[in-house]
Amino acid sequence: MKRFLLLLILFSCTLFDNDEKQDESPFAQESVDWPSLADSPWPMFRHDPQGTGRFDGIGPSGNSVIELYNPSIGFNMGSAAVGGNDNIYFAVSAVGDDNCLVICVSTNGTLLWSTDICEDDNFAEISGAPLLTIDGKVIIGTPRGYIYCLDANSGEVVWNVDTGYPLYSSYITIGIDGTIYTWNSGSWLEGIPNQLIALNSDGEILWINEDNNYGITFNIAGDVLYTNQGRLIARSSSDGSVLWESTLSRSLYILVDNDDNIYGLNIIDNFLYSLFPDGSERWTIQMDSLTLDHTIAPCIDIDGNIHFIGLKSVGMDYPENYLISVSNDGSNYIKTYL
Secondary structure, eight states, X not given: OOOSEEEEOOOOOXXXXXXXXXXXXXXXXXXXXXXXXXXXXXXXXXXXXXXOOOXXXXXXXXXXXXXXXXXXXXXXXXXXXXXXXXXXXXXXXXXXXSOEEEEEXXXXXXXXXXXXOOGGGOOSOOOOOOEEBTXXXXXXXXXXXXXXXXXXXXOOEEEEEEOSSOOOOSOEEEOTTSOEEEEEOOBTTTTBOOEEEEEOTTSOEEEEEESOOEEEEEOSSSSEEEEESSSEEEEETTTOOEEEEESSOBSSOOEEOTTOOEEEEETTTTEEEEEOXXXXXXXXXXXXXXXXXXXXXXXXXXXXOEEEEEEEEETTXXXXXXXXXXXXXXXXXXXXXX
16 A cells, blocks of 8 residues: 555536536535634535535646655545645554654645654554644544644644544534534443544533434534434534434435535435435435445535535446536436546
8 A cells, every 4th residue: 555645636617518607506605604613725524514525716727646745654544634824734554553643744745743643552543634723723533532632833732632432533523613523433342322522622521422423514503513323413513412313314424505405325225315404305316326335425516516426336346436416406417437
């Protein structure tokens, strides 16, 4: 397995024949102001707490891949974050090794700092993605259950806290008020289900909800968060209490648009769905002959179109990959072979 960081540059476009400018689309999307999150090109996994997966800047004209930096140890299983100064933050680790680092490099590949977070036997594959806060902190979780807060400029450890159980998810997110949210895997042997955890900006645990929670996505106002447990659950962000549930969702990741409409995948019955903010069904689209994976995250473009990857099995060979693009109102979709 290659051990260097690759900077993959993608460009976005809408794929429908009647493409319109953003201000002409009835479903046009804009960035959501989130005061606690770093004002940067890509501050967290999937870009923002709504999971849009959309960068609002100007993208490149090609699909160049650049070897940016080689840390010489381990590999990266999560995604990177980009700060306001365009510095890039990511983590590397190696199974059975005592090396697991959070690394910051410049856009020309110069190492700015690296911080070892393997203390106290806290080493394993880091699948997490850094989250950058407005006050210059880097938040990241580890498979041994620790959450670390680092200084974004120096890499110095500000605090760390043990949540008690492994954090395998890439998903740490942040509320408008700076509350940090994550989930751990609990313990099957101890009868502890997955836990939704809220912490303040000093790393103090505010509350824990034990209800097999997976994934965390916010609504636009920041007072409702969505988790999955074989169904979609809307919760109060203040205490994790349940507001409503929907059985349409059977996947890890969802996204929320500017109108608070919700989008996700049902990998059991093989369809894409959209819900209104109250949890009622907006539309569903069956994905004939395609297989959907629970780890696939949909994204939304500036015109409100939804995009995700679908797989088609071809005998015993590797599956074919398709880009699925769906209009915001569910009236039209196309699939493009990749």
